Amino acid sequence: MSGAANRIDSHKPLQDLDHWEEFLKDRYPEPEPELVGAGGSAEGELQKEKTWKRETTKFRDYRAEARPSVKEFYRLNHANQTLDFVMSKRREFLSLNHRRMGIWEAMEYLNTLVDDSDPDTDLSQIEHLLQTAEAIRRDGHPRWMILTGLIHDLGKILCLWGEPQWAVVGDTFPVGCAYSDKVVFPEFFPLNADYQIPAYQSSTGIYEQGCGLDKVYMSWGHDEYMYNVTRDYLPTEAQYMIRYHSFYAAHKERAYTHLMNEKDREMFEWVRKFNPYDLYSKGEDRPSVESLRPFYEELIAEYFPPVLRW
Ligand SMILES: [Fe+2]
Ligand SMILES: [Fe+2]
Secondary structure (H helix, E strand, O other): OOOOOOOOOOOOOOOOOHHHHHHHHHHOOOOOHHHOOOOOOHHHHHHHHHHHHHHHHHHHHHHHHOOHHHHHHHHHHHHHOOHHHHHHHHHHHOOOOOOEEOHHHHHHHHOOOOOOOOOOOOOOHHHHHHHHHHHHHHOOOOHHHHHHHHHOOHHHHHHHHOOOHHHOOOOOOEOOOOOOOOOOOHHHHHHOHHHHOHHHOOOOOOOOOOOOHHHOOEOOOHHHHHHHHHHHHOOHHHHHHHHHOOOHHHHOOOOOHHHOOHHHHHHHHHHHHHHHHHHHOOOOOOOOHHHHHHHHHHHHHHHOOOOEEO
């Protein structure tokens, strides 16, 4: 009875796609709310130090705390996301010739993604999308940002087309240049074939200093795909939120600034504003899909045509 039962499927190492995001939540714990407005008081400083200690402990332990399946997921991701792989996926998917459907239809399509999670206790994909959007709406943000919360993860439909998990989700990072040790599990990068190519391993690699992220190829996943599906219809801030929401090394750790230009620096403030809604809005309460639907159908129609190319 050894082996088979415990073996991790290299296509689907994660039992549940959300285990990746749960790992991120452990690595980047939610800032304590009492810190807000604590100013420079002694108590505030003490709290800050406590939080800092707790967070650095978390940082140090993320490897130990990660599920074996999450570790395996990152190993596969870092080993296989080469510049060649990225270019081939861009050719395959960015022609947007896979399907034609509207946004709500895509939400329902994503909802057919079944993993090994428990349908009684875990929220469906649509419920997750609505939670993110509703949290943004509650805080009074503009309508385009609510819409961004709703759609930002729809690129996960790539899983329904047979793409392995490590080519759909996971923190993204630039390919064709040196890997930052601020990317999680950097110890897996030597497994990547690009690691042996000196031209790809200088700090700027195939790019130029300050060239701007638009010229940089990111590891392939749901972010870049969804950005390309929706880019013509959304404001620039929303495009950045969608395109770089999994680029944790940049928006959380401030790595890769040498590739950014002024516009990136400005727009990443919006990516940072978006991240808490992405990472911490997933609560226990089930949003009512049917009662929220009219509001969101109207919002979708405000920005998108009835049918988009996917
Ligand atoms: Fe995402
Ligand atoms: Fe998300």
